[in-house]
Amino acid sequence: MTRPLQRPKRKDPLKKTRVPLLPQGVRSRTALGLTAAAAEGRFRLQVCADCAAVIYPPRDACPRCLSARLPFRDVDNRGTLLAETTIRTSTDVYFRERMPWRIGTVQLDAGPSIVAHLHGDLREGERTRLQLKIDKSGQAIAMALPAEDTPNMADDPQWRELTCDPKFRRVLITDGRTAVGQALAEAVSEAGASVIFVGVADPWKPFPGEGRLRKIERVEIVALDLTDTISVNECAGEFAPRVDILINTAEYVRTGGLIDRKGLTVAREELEMRYFGLTRLAQAFGPVLRARGADGVNSAAAFVNLLSVYALVNWPAYGAFSATEAACLSAAQSLRAELRQGGVKVLNAFFGPLETEWYQAVPPPKVAPSALARAVVRALQQGLEDVFVGDIAEDIRARLAVDPKALERELGS
Amino acid sequence: MGAPDLLAFAGAVAAGDIEVVDLTHTLSPDFPTIVMPPELGQCAPFRMEEVSRYDERGSAWYWNNISMGEHTGTHFDAPVHWISGKDLANNSVDTIPAANFIAPAAVIDISRQSAANADYELTVADVTAWEKQHGRIPPRSWVLLRTDWSKKIGRDYVNMREDGQHTPGPCPEVVRFLVEERDLHGLGTETIGTDAGQAFHFNPPYPAHYYMHGKGRYGLQCLANLDLLPPTGAVIVAAPLKIRRGSGSPLRVLALVPRSHA
Ligand SMILES: [Zn+2]
Numbered sequence: 001m002t003r004p005l006q007r008p009k010r011k012d013p014l015k016k017t018r019v020p021l022l023p024q025g026v027r028s029r030t031a032l033g034l035t036a037a038a039a040e041g042r043f044r045l046q047v048c049a050d051c052a053a054v055i056y057p058p059r060d061a062c063p064r065c066l067s068a069r070l071p072f073r074d075v076d077n078r079g080t081l082l083a084e085t086t087i088r089t090s091t092d093v094y095f096r097e098r099m100p101w102r103i104g105t106v107q108l109d110a111g112p113s114i115v116a117h118l119h120g121d122l123r124e125g126e127r128t129r130l131q132l133k134i135d136k137s138g139q140a141i142a143m144a145l146p147a148e149d150t151p152n153m154a155d156d157p158q159w160r161e162l163t164c165d166p167k168f169r170r171v172l173i174t175d176g177r178t179a180v181g182q183a184l185a186e187a188v189s190e191a192g193a194s195v196i197f198v199g200v201a202d203p204w205k206p207f208p209g210e211g212r213l214r215k216i217e218r219v220e221i222v223a224l225d226l227t228d229t230i231s232v233n234e235c236a237g238e239f240a241p242r243v244d245i246l247i248n249t250a251e252y253v254r255t256g257g258l259i260d261r262k263g264l265t266v267a268r269e270e271l272e273m274r275y276f277g278l279t280r281l282a283q284a285f286g287p288v289l290r291a292r293g294a295d296g297v298n299s300a301a302a303f304v305n306l307l308s309v310y311a312l313v314n315w316p317a318y319g320a321f322s323a324t325e326a327a328c329l330s331a332a333q334s335l336r337a338e339l340r341q342g343g344v345k346v347l348n349a350f351f352g353p354l355e356t357e358w359y360q361a362v363p364p365p366k367v368a369p370s371a372l373a374r375a376v377v378r379a380l381q382q383g384l385e386d387v388f389v390g391d392i393a394e395d396i397r398a399r400l401a402v403d404p405k406a407l408e409r410e411l412g413s
Numbered sequence: 414m415g416a417p418d419l420l421a422f423a424g425a426v427a428a429g430d431i432e433v434v435d436l437t438h439t440l441s442p443d444f445p446t447i448v449m450p451p452e453l454g455q456c457a458p459f460r461m462e463e464v465s466r467y468d469e470r471g472s473a474w475y476w477n478n479i480s481m482g483e484h485t486g487t488h489f490d491a492p493v494h495w496i497s498g499k500d501l502a503n504n505s506v507d508t509i510p511a512a513n514f515i516a517p518a519a520v521i522d523i524s525r526q527s528a529a530n531a532d533y534e535l536t537v538a539d540v541t542a543w544e545k546q547h548g549r550i551p552p553r554s555w556v557l558l559r560t561d562w563s564k565k566i567g568r569d570y571v572n573m574r575e576d577g578q579h580t581p582g583p584c585p586e587v588v589r590f591l592v593e594e595r596d597l598h599g600l601g602t603e604t605i606g607t608d609a610g611q612a613f614h615f616n617p618p619y620p621a622h623y624y625m626h627g628k629g630r631y632g633l634q635c636l637a638n639l640d641l642l643p644p645t646g647a648v649i650v651a652a653p654l655k656i657r658r659g660s661g662s663p664l665r666v667l668a669l670v671p672r673s674h675a
Contacts, residue, residue: 204445204567206574228442229462265454 002120005155007168007194008297020293020343021094022137031058033072034140038132039385043077045112046070056112077130079108081144084124094136097294101158106130106144116142117158121150133162133383136293136343154381163383164301164345167192169244174199174226174281177207179356180306181249182216183373188247189217191377194298197239199224201231226250226277227269236284241292245380246285247304250277253358257319267320275327278305282335290342302345302380305332306372309350309393312400316412336385347385349376352392365391429672434647436601436636436666437487438563444635445571446485447605448578456482459663483661489653490607490622490632494660497627504629506659513631514652516598518668519543519550520642524561527581531572532611533560534584540591547644552596555649558583559639563603572610582609585620592628599631601649601666603639607632633666642668 027034030046037044046055048062049069061068084104090096102118106128114130122128127147135141143162146153154165166188173188175181176198185196196219200207203223213219222239225231226248252273254266261267285303292300310318311325329348336346353359355366367390379387388394399407425431438444446456459481465471484490492498493505503509521543526533535558544550560581562570572579582602583591591597600607600621607621617623625632633651648669653662 202443202445204571204573205448206568223443225442228458228460230442265457268457269455 001150002152002156004152005160005168005297011296017292018097018294020136020291020299020341021097022341022343023094023135023139024092024137027139028058030060030070031140033058034132035134035138037072038134038140040387041131041379041382041384043075043130043132044072045075045110047073047075054108054111056108056114076108076110078147079106079110079114079128079130079144081105081118081122081124081126081128082107082113084118098157098161104144106142114142116144117162119143119145119153119159120156121146121153134345134385135162138340160297164245164347164380165191166245166377166380168194169298169301170195170197170242171245171247172197172199172222172239172243172285173247173249174224174277175249175251176200176213176221178249178251179209179369180251180354180372182209182213183369184247184249184376185213185216185219187370187373187377188245189219191381193218193245195220195242197222197243199226199235201225201227226280227272229280232277232280232284236288240285240288243285243289244292244298244300245302245304246281246289247306247376248278248281249306250274251306251358252321252324253318253354253356254321255318255361256321257316258323261320267324270321270324271327274324275331278328278331278335282331282338286335286339289344290339293343300342300344302347303335303339304347304349304376304380305329305335306349306351306376307332309352309388309396310411311350312396313404313407313411345383345385347376347379347387349379349387349389350393350397351389352396367392425671426669432670432672434638434641434668434670436633436638436649436668437664438635438637440479440481440486440663444486445567445605446482448571448573456484458482459485481663483656483659483663484634486663487635487637487666488633488661488663489651490626490634490661491653491659492626492629492631493658494632495619495622495626497623498629501629504626505657506653506662507655507657509631509653511652513598515648515650516553516555517551517645518555518557518601518642518647518649519547520557520559520639520644520647522559522644523581524559524640527560527562531579531581532609533581534609535582535587536584537587537590540587540595543644550591550595550597553598554595555598555601555633555651556591556595557601557633557636557639557642557649558603559642560603561640563635563637563639571605576611577613578605578610580604580606580610582607582612583621584609585615585617585624588620588624592624592630597625597630599633600625601633601636601639603636604634606634632661636666638668642670646671 050067051065053064082105087101104118106116107113128144131143133143171188171193173181224235250273252270289300308325310322311329314322351367353362353366355368375389388397440459446458462478464476466475491506492501608619612619650667653664
């Protein structure tokens with residue numbers, strides 16, 4: 001049984017913060033199909049389109065029929081742990097710090113056997129669920145879990161190394177004025193975050209939900225205005241070393257394309273809040289996050305971006321807004337590569353119209369702020385890189401995969 | 414009479430016989446700006462981006478790029494700011510005659526009334542009562558409304574409630590009276606706006622803006638230190654930035670106050 005995680009003590013100020021080391025490992029280009037699956041929490045392997053063989057490790061030709069048609073497909077993730085090994089010594093600097101480390105061979109019911117990292121509650125000969133995960137270096141690896149959930153399962157050290165669980169971590173929610181910011185404060189509090197800093201800009205302006213926000217357990221309101229470089233820098237100066245998960249809840253939603261908006265005042269506000277806000281956060285909090293990726297139980301773990309799914313393809317009814325979201329997505333991809341050096345993940349949560357005032361005229365289905373918040377917390381607990389929340393987001397993603405041009409035209413008509 | 418002796422004036426300033434009182438708030442990102450309904454255009458708050466600070470971006474020098482709205486912080490309103498003044502001659506900050514940037518001040522103290530009632534409206538009776546004590550307001554004078562509002566900070570300063578802002582200001586009649594009967598130079602207030610917080614509901618809405626700017630008169634807003642001024646005798650130096658067709662500008666507002674040394 002997994003030993004429940006203990007709330008980490010305050011850090012010994014005389015102790016050096018360990019440099020985040022990354023596990024080694026280079027995968028082929030083909031194997032990035034595993035990364036893509038792991039990023040979204042899917043279990044996908046290559047399945048031969050000609051002979052239906054399930055293939056692992058990833059290859060360019062089917063070992064059974066030599067076909068080159070080997071798309072990644074969702075595959076049954078159940079299997080049996082055939083053999084386990086506990087590594088007690090390693091020359092790899094990453095694993096040396098984390099010894100002992102258990103790995104084993106899992107025979108999948110679907111066919112191939114896979115070398116996987118092992119959850120502490122799984123024993124040789126037992127049935128298992130295999131998951132693809134992204135490790136600290138951004139590589140896809142397989143992790144074998146017990147067939148059924150066990151108590152305190154998420155506290156397993158090898159599992160926690162792959163996830164960004166808010167439990168006992170310190171979270172910054174950058175904008176508490178929004179319904180989504182407030183829902184997230186509530187959700188990460190329930191998920192066991194040890195403190196939730198919630199940024200509030202223009203404190204002289206009252207806002208709906210304020211009373212409730214202040215009552216959420218372990219919430220601390222901090223001054224933070226994402227449109228103001230000085231404010232972001234001051235907030236980081238005070239709190240950055242105590243932020244393990246940063247969730248950027250800044251939003252700026254306005255209708256209209258490029259022509260219908262008169263002048264740039266709104267566009268500037270939108271970019272200030274969203275694109276430059278993200279840039280300010282990256283510059284102010286990024287360096288500390290990146291340096292603290294291996295800082296114990298409450299190591300820096302994740303930077304979360306909330307992105308409209310129309311970052312992926314423009315929705316002209318909210319055309320200028322979509323363009324700004326696209327800029328934020330591109331920036332988030334850069335940030336992901338930059339933070340990976342410190343073993344810190346970037347989680348992008350994509351969603352369609354929200355059940356909020358600025359989407360008032362949009363017909364349902366819409367995403368409730370609480371549903372988005374729960375999805376973000378789940379994605380952190382799973383260590384995902386991308387999550388699509390709600391019917392619209394999933395629909396856009398599916399249609400984009402089939403025919404981007406057709407989708408562009410459909411959204412514009 | 415010969416030419417005025419400006420050296421004597423400068424000497425009096427240097428000696429403190431003329432005190433220079435700064436009526437300006439510091440321009441900073443967290444100073445509140447006027448808030449319009451969110452679907453309308455908004456005045457940009459003050460922002461500052463460091464260009465270099467003796468570092469790799471410029472080794473021996475420190476400087477910033479700044480941005481703000483024309484009506485951010487302690488600022489000047491030109492007649493073109495309001496629709497009623499849009500067609501007047503010399504109605505923008507770049508065309509206002511420079512001599513108009515220096516004018517005497519009449520300081521009317523309604524701080525007691527404002528403390529009791531955040532929606533207090535200055536009336537004609539207040540002005541005539543003041544004149545009984547201090548004499549008739551000279552033509553082309555700034556009327557500065559002392560409310561001590563500048564001593565409040567944050568939420569108390571803006572005083573935003575669900576039905577909008579609640580801050581003191583002039584009633585419509587007194588603005589007309591000051592402009593038409595007293596040839597007012599302009600109105601200066603400590604609050605965000607020369608009008609009361611609830612002036613949207615007045616008739617006409619925003620009477621100070623409407624009547625003053627319609628007659629080519631000026632406004633000063635977010636002033637500080639009005640409590641350091643005498644009711645009469647101070648001279649205001651308030652020169653906005655020379656922005657082409659600008660409707661206003663942040664500025665440094667100085668009051669020259671003679672001090673008698675008994
Ligand atoms: Zn095959």
